[in-house]
Amino acid sequence: MAQWNNGSFSPNPTSYSSISNRTISLLSRNVLLLLLAFFVLLGVFIIPWTGSPLFPFPNRSSSSPSSSSSSLPSNWHDYSLAQAAKFVAKDGTVIVCAVSYPFLPFLNNWLISVSRQKHQDKVLVIAEDYATLYKVNEKWPGHSVLIPPALDSKTAQNFGSKGFFNFTSRRPQHLLQILELGYNVMYNDVDMVWLQDPFQYLEGSHDAYFTDDRTTIKPWNHSHDLPPPDRNGVTYICSCTIFLRPTNGAKLLMKTWIDELQAGSKAYEGNDQPAFNWALNKTAHQVDLYLLSQAAFPTGGLYFKNETWVKETKGKHAIIHNNYIIGYDNKMKRFHDFGLWLVDDYALESPLGKLE
Ligand SMILES: *[C@@H]1O[C@H](CO)[C@@H](O)[C@H](O)[C@H]1NC(C)=O
Numbered sequence: 136m137a138q139w140n141n142g143s144f145s146p147n148p149t150s151y152s153s154i155s156n157r158t159i160s161l162l163s164r165n166v167l168l169l170l171l172a173f174f175v176l177l178g179v180f181i182i183p184w185t186g187s188p189l190f191p192f193p194n195r196s197s198s199s200p201s202s203s204s205s206s207l208p209s210n211w212h213d214y215s216l217a218q219a220a221k222f223v224a225k226d227g228t229v230i231v232c233a234v235s236y237p238f239l240p241f242l243n244n245w246l247i248s249v250s251r252q253k254h255q256d257k258v259l260v261i262a263e264d265y266a267t268l269y270k271v272n273e274k275w276p277g278h279s280v281l282i283p284p285a286l287d288s289k290t291a292q293n294f295g296s297k298g299f300f301n302f303t304s305r306r307p308q309h310l311l312q313i314l315e316l317g318y319n320v321m322y323n324d325v326d327m328v329w330l331q332d333p334f335q336y337l338e339g340s341h342d343a344y345f346t347d348d349r350t351t352i353k354p355w356n357h358s359h360d361l362p363p364p365d366r367n368g369v370t371y372i373c374s375c376t377i378f379l380r381p382t383n384g385a386k387l388l389m390k391t392w393i394d395e396l397q398a399g400s401k402a403y404e405g406n407d408q409p410a411f412n413w414a415l416n417k418t419a420h421q422v423d424l425y426l427l428s429q430a431a432f433p434t435g436g437l438y439f440k441n442e443t444w445v446k447e448t449k450g451k452h453a454i455i456h457n458n459y460i461i462g463y464d465n466k467m468k469r470f471h472d473f474g475l476w477l478v479d480d481y482a483l484e485s486p487l488g489k490l491e
């Protein structure tokens with residue numbers, strides 16, 4: 136049977152055509168002729184603007200960049216961030232993640248959970264390599280963009296490696312570009328699972344919203360200000376979940392983060408998070424910052440390690456982050472162990488469907 140995903144494109148072109156054939160056999164010749172005329176008009180007037188969000192279904196045939204055959208040249212290569220953001224944005228908001236090919240299973244897992252909260256349509260996958268760009272756009276046309284330069288697909292993106300640094304250091308640049316285009320942007324790492332709609336927690340109209348990566352338990356009514364630095368003079372804000380409005384304040388924060396990364400790239404040893412914390416520290420008096428609730432956005436160092444706390448805060452969790460663990464297989468196993476590895480049983484809830 137054909138599998139259709141709520142409010143999104145069919146992940147599978149064959150299911151599309153089987154439905155069309157059956158439908159056509161039920162139609163009278165007159166209706167068919169009308170339809171034909173309609174499609175000719177559509178072809179003449181609409182196809183040149185298939186990148187527009189006004190046209191909900193991308194043209195899957197001749198001129199489309201769909202990579203139905205991998206041997207054919209594809210023009211997803213020329214898909215710009217501006218086109219892609221315009222295509223996916225809803226209510227002026229884009230949800231982005233950045234993914235390299237080895238992380239597609241995590242992307243799919245995260246997407247299932249995003250789809251359950253009905254926010255998948257605004258997801259834009261920033262592909263770190265061409266294999267990811269083509270794979271995602273083949274399954275889900277228009278939802279992936281590559282901002283050059285691309286990484287080598289084969290490079291495993293291990294935390295702490297130089298490759299990982301190159302990968303994460305591009306994050307503030309991509310976010311700044313989306314802000315400059317005028318969109319709100321929600322950034323997520325893909326080793327996450329949504330249990331509730333995180334947008335309900337974006338109270339007020341602050342410039343930037345973020346989460347604390349410290350495991351220390353806070354009272355449920357903790358302050359939403361930037362936390363004070365610890366004994367070592369540092370904060371541990373996570374660079375993993377960030378929501379920004381297209382304000383001067385949010386842009387200044389991203390620019391300062393880029394400056395900090397460039398100034399201290401050696402000291403940060405492949406991690407963009409300390410630079411983000413220094414950027415928050417330096418701009419705290421100019422930028423309207425908002426710390427999200429710990430119960431809703433717990434660090435993995437708390438959620439996966441303190442069962443008592445998880446029980447006490449039951450029903451309050453919005454996004455679970457599978458951090459405070461090293462290694463791809465360990466991460467996957469932990470999601471399995473906690474019932475958060477959704478792709479084995481629920482892949483069809485993802486707009487990407489099953490990845491084989
Ligand atoms: C990191 O990026 C620099 C400059 O873009 C490049 O020369 C270098 O080869 C990259 N390193 C890795 C490990 O990807």
Ligand SMILES: *[C@@H]1O[C@H](CO)[C@@H](O)[C@H](O)[C@H]1NC(C)=O
Nearest residue numbers: 353354355356357358359360
């Ligand atoms: C949180 O609640 C406690 C007791 O209910 C109160 O004493 C404290 O001042 C509150 N803290 C904040 C930041 O509102």
Ligand SMILES: *[C@@H]1O[C@H](CO)[C@@H](O)[C@H](O)[C@H]1NC(C)=O
Nearest residue numbers: 361363364367368369416419
């Ligand atoms: C910034 O960091 C310095 C050094 O740790 C600290 O003294 C200062 O209070 C921080 N400022 C803010 C706004 O957190």
Ligand SMILES: *[C@@H]1O[C@H](CO)[C@@H](O)[C@H](O)[C@H]1NC(C)=O
Nearest residue numbers: 350352441442443444445447
């Ligand atoms: C775990 O959570 C409970 C309940 O919040 C807390 O009392 C306890 O101190 C926490 N344990 C650790 C090791 O942080």
